[in-house]
Amino acid sequence: MKIAVFGTGYVGLVTALGFARFGHKVYGIDRDEDKIKSLQKGKIPFFEPGLQELLEEVSEKGLVEFSVDGQGPVDEAEVIFICVGTPPLEDGRADLSQVEGVARFIAEHMKEYKVIAEKSTVPVKTSYWIKRTINLYKKADVDFDVVSNPEFLKEGSALEDFLYPERIVVGVESQRARDKMEELYRDFDAPILFTDVETAEIIKHASNSFLAMKISFINMVADLCERVGADVDLVAKGMGLDSRIGKKFLRAGVGFGGSCFPKDLRAFYRIAEDEGVDFSLLREVEKINELRPVKFVDKMKNVLWNLKGKKIGILGLSFKPDTDDVREAPSLKIIKLLKKEGAEVEAYDPVAAQNAKKVIPDLRCVSSPYELARGANAIALITEWEEFLKLDWKKMKDLMETPLVFDGRNVLQGRKLASLGFEYYPVGKPPLGRVNG
Numbered sequence: 001m002k003i004a005v006f007g008t009g010y011v012g013l014v015t016a017l018g019f020a021r022f023g024h025k026v027y028g029i030d031r032d033e034d035k036i037k038s039l040q041k042g043k044i045p046f047f048e049p050g051l052q053e054l055l056e057e058v059s060e061k062g063l064v065e066f067s068v069d070g071q072g073p074v075d076e077a078e079v080i081f082i083c084v085g086t087p088p089l090e091d092g093r094a095d096l097s098q099v100e101g102v103a104r105f106i107a108e109h110m111k112e113y114k115v116i117a118e119k120s121t122v123p124v125k126t127s128y129w130i131k132r133t134i135n136l137y138k139k140a141d142v143d144f145d146v147v148s149n150p151e152f153l154k155e156g157s158a159l160e161d162f163l164y165p166e167r168i169v170v171g172v173e174s175q176r177a178r179d180k181m182e183e184l185y186r187d188f189d190a191p192i193l194f195t196d197v198e199t200a201e202i203i204k205h206a207s208n209s210f211l212a213m214k215i216s217f218i219n220m221v222a223d224l225c226e227r228v229g230a231d232v233d234l235v236a237k238g239m240g241l242d243s244r245i246g247k248k249f250l251r252a253g254v255g256f257g258g259s260c261f262p263k264d265l266r267a268f269y270r271i272a273e274d275e276g277v278d279f280s281l282l283r284e285v286e287k288i289n290e291l292r293p294v295k296f297v298d299k300m301k302n303v304l305w306n307l308k309g310k311k312i313g314i315l316g317l318s319f320k321p322d323t324d325d326v327r328e329a330p331s332l333k334i335i336k337l338l339k340k341e342g343a344e345v346e347a348y349d350p351v352a353a354q355n356a357k358k359v360i361p362d363l364r365c366v367s368s369p370y371e372l373a374r375g376a377n378a379i380a381l382i383t384e385w386e387e388f389l390k391l392d393w394k395k396m397k398d399l400m401e402t403p404l405v406f407d408g409r410n411v412l413q414g415r416k417l418a419s420l421g422f423e424y425y426p427v428g429k430p431p432l433g434r435v436n437g
């Protein structure tokens with residue numbers, strides 16, 4: 001099948017290369033010329049495991065082409081995916097102007113029947129607006145269908161998630177569109193749930209909001225555990241053994257970030273409110289999450305006394321491991337709070353330093369965890385990159401001025417650190433190796 005994908009960011013590029021891998025001919029279109037130039041030269045413009053190799057593989061077979069101009073691709077493609085950004089407006093609602101832009105472009109250029117698939121995460125009823133836009137702007141009297149095909153991939157394992165999804169959701173309004181989407185996904189080994197369009201749109205927002213809710217829930221449990229000397233990791237384990245609850249997304253820490261959860265949560269309760277449904281539960285989820293970095297820095301203050309002039313090393317900048325994405329990353333909020341208190345902050349991340357410096361230009365980034373440890377009064381682990389689990393903590397301690405470790409993700413071996421002479425401060429469990437006054 002011939003497919004066009006508008007937007008070659010994390011979702012669009014994975015979608016384009018993923019479908020090409022199944023033998024479809026794919027046209028990737030992006031208005032960002034630098035991105036397209038890079039892709040035409042055979043280079044992935046951001047970090048995501050496996051994509052570079054797949055780009056080389058499908059380019060060699062001639063299965064993928066990239067361009068800034070979408071006219072030819074709209075002509076050629078049977079299915080057109082919209083994978084552009086839907087960033088938050090100031091009031092939390094989704095900014096759908098990029099989606100509208102693509103819908104308009106398709107309308108002005110399509111000459112025969114097309115299936116237009118919204119893959120961007122959008123509020124319910126967006127497909128109605130896409131349809132209306134196309135009907136308003138279309139030049140030729142042609143038929144089309146709009147389907148909702150939300151994407152559930154996670155950055156860091158995006159390709160794997162796309163190729164081997166747990167489910168494929170497709171909201172359709174006609175048998176013709178359903179047949180096309182069925183054909184497109186024929187070789188995927190996953191259940192396809194066909195629904196109406198509004199239901200599919202809600203499934204995506206509801207899924208992300210529910211996962212965010214699980215994280216905020218366990219983070220509040222962590223606060224209670226800290227007060228009474230209980231262990232949140234064991235509480236989560238005990239809860240998670242109940243199959244009705246499940247053990248995933250019950251990891252206490254410094255909160256969730258990224259380009260999806262915070263914005264989708266907000267957009268979801270906003271659209272609910274616009275429809276007269278008071279979803280204040282989700283406002284609480286957001287409030288809890290926004291306070292996580294504040295509470296983490298408060299904890300550091302309680303241990304370090306004055307933060308002014310103290311040298312703090314931040315391990316990990318990306319919002320999660322295996323990505324260079326720092327959008328809404330807790331690390332950046334923590335760094336800003338520490339700097340406000342007068343701390344001297346340095347950071348290390350295997351791939352995200354450059355992106356972090358775009359947000360905090362005067363951030364000092366070093367090139368190894370050991371450099372970070374040199375002269376540090378404390379190390380705070382914010383992103384659980386695997387390489388941080390294998391550090392030589394004896395060497396780290398020898399380099400540090402005072403041996404304090406704050407584990408914002410509960411991934412380090414606290415007992416071992418304590419035996420090396422560290423004071424170890426996890427989230428939602430008792431500290432170890434504490435030196436009292």
Ligand code: NAD
Nearest residue numbers: 007009010011030031032084085086098101120121151155
């Ligand atoms: P992104 O910002 O990485 O990419 C969006 C791309 O669209 C950019 O390259 C931009 O230049 C391009 N674009 C904007 N307007 C365009 C136009 N008119 N024509 C062509 N290209 C245009 O965003 P992303 O992370 O890929 O997310 C895209 C959508 O997918 C969002 O709605 C997001 O919520 C959703 N989503 C993201 C993830 C994720 O993990 N990143 C997962 C699931 C769903």
